[in-house]
Amino acid sequence: MMAMGGGGSTYRSADGIWHAAIDIEPDRATGRRRRLTAQGKTKAVANTRLRMKLDAYVRKGLTPNSPSPRLMDWLETWYHERAEANLRPNSRRSYENAIVRLNRIAGARRINSLDKDMADIQDGLKCYSPKTATITWSVLKNALEAARDENLIRRNPAKMVRPVSASSSSLKVNPPSLPDDG
Numbered sequence: 001m002m003a004m005g006g007g008g009s010t011y012r013s014a015d016g017i018w019h020a021a022i023d024i025e026p027d028r029a030t031g032r033r034r035r036l037t038a039q040g041k042t043k044a045v046a047n048t049r050l051r052m053k054l055d056a057y058v059r060k061g062l063t064p065n066s067p068s069p070r071l072m073d074w075l076e077t078w079y080h081e082r083a084e085a086n087l088r089p090n091s092r093r094s095y096e097n098a099i100v101r102l103n104r105i106a107g108a109r110r111i112n113s114l115d116k117d118m119a120d121i122q123d124g125l126k127c128y129s130p131k132t133a134t135i136t137w138s139v140l141k142n143a144l145e146a147a148r149d150e151n152l153i154r155r156n157p158a159k160m161v162r163p164v165s166a167s168s169s170s171l172k173v174n175p176p177s178l179p180d181d182g
């Protein structure tokens with residue numbers, strides 16, 4: 001087991017459960033020690049679960065040497081760790097739907113390379129109603145602002161371009177026909 005910030009350990013507790021733990025880099029904001037832990041019925045299971053946790057941690061871009069996270073991974077992390085608890089049920093559904101739309105449009109892209117992809121994301125949102133596009137853009141902007149706060153990106157690319165335009169599609173409404181008098 002390779003430790004990122006220090007040592008790791010695997011031990012069996014009195015109840016027979018195996019525990020695996022590893023130190024990771026300190027919290028960026030507070031400097032406090034952080035550890036990933038896992039449990040299992042066997043030593044191998046505990047270590048495998050810990051490796052899966054560590055791989056997910058690296059994949060999400062939360063380590064200094066890992067590549068920038070993909071948008072879909074960051075949206076999931078941001079939503080569950082920051083946004084979800086502060087939302088009312090209807091807002092929660094709106095955010096979840098917006099995340100699905102964003103994942104369809106640009107989920108596989110790395111968040112540090114979204115600067116050049118903003119126009120594609122805007123184009124992808126044009127097929128939705130103006131309100132839906134605005135909500136989705138707002139979710140993207142908030143998630144990327146949180147990524148900036150975590151030092152995963154230097155600046156929020158969603159703030160550097162115009163929001164998705166709420167272009168009112170020119171629907172022509174035909175007036176009701178008048179009855180013939182004669």
